Amino acid sequence: MSTILAFPVALPLAGAAFVAFTDGWLPDRVKELPAIAIAAATTVISTIILVRTERMTLVHWFGGWEPRHGLALGIGFVAEPLGAGMATLAAALVTASLVFSWRYMTEAPRLYRVLMLVFLAGMSGFALSGDLFNMFVWFELMGVAAYALAGYAVERLGPIQGALNFAITNTVAALFILFGIALLYGATGALNLAQIGRTLGGHSVDGLVVVAFTLLIAGLLVKSAAVPFHFWLADAYAVAPAPVCAVFAGAMSEVGLFGIARLYWTVFDGPIGPHVGAVRDVLLAVGIATAIVAAVMAFLQRHLKRLLAYTVISHVGIALCGIALLDATALGGAANLVLSHGFIKAGLFLACGVLLREFRGLDELALRGRGRALPLLGALWLLAAVGLVGFPYVGSFLGHSLVDDAAIEHAHRWLPATLMVATGVSGGAILRAGARIFLGWGPRDDPLLREEPPEEVPEETASMPAMLAITTGVIAIGVGFSLIPGLEDRSEHAADRFRDQHTYVDRTLFGKVRTYGPSAPVVIHRATPASIGYGLGAGLIAAATAGFGLYRRRLPAGTRQAGRRWLEPSVDGLRALHTGVVGDYVMWITVGTAVIGGIWALTLVS
């Protein structure tokens, strides 16, 4: 019965071996099919798990090693709605990417398909596992597959640099996590999340718990790419093939955020709960810095994938704010943001793949006006930008409005306005690129935007209609998320369950099944006037940002000079920090971890 929980990892792993083995034998025309079928089957199974978790939390102990007297020796998977939702999102995006890359990847396509399946297994395992060390192993498996995928075009320097920076920073992050795990094991003698949480729950916070907490959270912040741990992401996403970027942006960054939420509520909520304010303030500060810095960096890019990469970081910051409020409504909002952003951003990266196939380049200025030949893609691009901004009842609006509501409830009235500016600026960057490419607006050159190396161009054999259809489907799903009836109640309910450590421990360690009542009413979320206001405001800021990017030459000369004098030093400084050299990135990771740990050491230890 609970064996189904093993399939989201067993199926893609076995499938990867199957694809690697049979690929040489199959005729060319059907070679893509097994991988697509395996990914699609994984999506179906993850969806079945998701539907089943609505009634109760599912637990599976591998090899039948069930816990006795609350002591877990075996490794267990625990599926509740948010984790199962994460696994479903990952599987759906991998399926879409594999279909999209039909004849798109011509260099060593077999390795590509195998790596995508292993990558999927890693993400699903991380989302479902209930064991800390097991989570680390999935994290590394996901990482290794992702490094190889990022450096796929290994005969050019850009992808090598991106993959190396990605691999080294994320390996350092994994070692931080491992160090934290070892400390927690030393303190509690347990690796099962529920058991660690239960053991720590009775104690007050000591130095050891703070160090372990800091190392684990910092490691996961590297994976989810929060400022100042974010530097690797733009390098890696700018060079990875477009369909790989779609999965990176839609699922991998979010997996890191999911890990933070999972660890906080299953392990650390007990001991740290009394000092929750310090955790909230630090994570909020990191989230806001991420949202703003990355939005500004996105505005300074002309390479489309690099531009989108920075908007991914910005949205990670916003979702991190949702988690940081440590509240059920905000966590439900963050889950919704992850879902809608995941699909929309994946769709935008796929759109980049279409542009690359059609125009052999991804440079915003070089593509100016050429997108007129693809009106459908242009419409999708603009729709996606509006969906990301959180315009009322489009795309990520539901998530934004839940986070806003929770922030106002916690007397953080300044937070929604700050997030509004961040989404406005990052959405404005996407709008500007779309208006320039698909409508031919704005000048041909822009001294603010620096040229980056050219892109790897896919083969002509890739089928345009299929690529367009998949892109349309993925963006349409993402844009429709705010209109799904009943989603708001379900996500809040799921977030409530996610935060309920007591029931989690009872279910995992003692097998006490708790069933949840009939589903919440199926109605469309009715937003508060405040959040509609913030959504409209973000839309206005996005339009203004795009207009500024395209037509700032029409401003009066005095205004421009004053603006240049004030803004240029900070813009140049911000740019200069993104050196592309991995040692600098690791230094930022170290400094960030030390600062966060220092603050928590001063505020958490009682």
Place this chain on the structure above:
Amino acid sequence: MSYLPYALAGWIFVVGLYGVVSSRNLIHLAVCLTVMQSGTYVLLLAIGYKNGAAAPIFRPSHHPAVDPVVQALTLTDIVVSVTVVALILALALAAHKESGSVNPEEIADFSG
């Protein structure tokens, strides 16, 4: 047991981290990563160590043994690190082929 093994684990970890930050050679950098990783091995083994205990081979005798779990974790850890280091070295090789250099500063194609 003394605090020495823990201090040593932390020292190795931080020394490796310093190497990763300051390295100007990708091969050297990959070795620094394995040094960091060695810090985690020492930490894990120190946590499971008991004075006077034998290796965790459980025969019918009731002799005290060190914690076998951390040894299993260390083994898994080694396997994982070998994969990652192999990949980084392969990428370093590719970088050298493309640019003739393994200095991270000289292969920085993208920035800003």
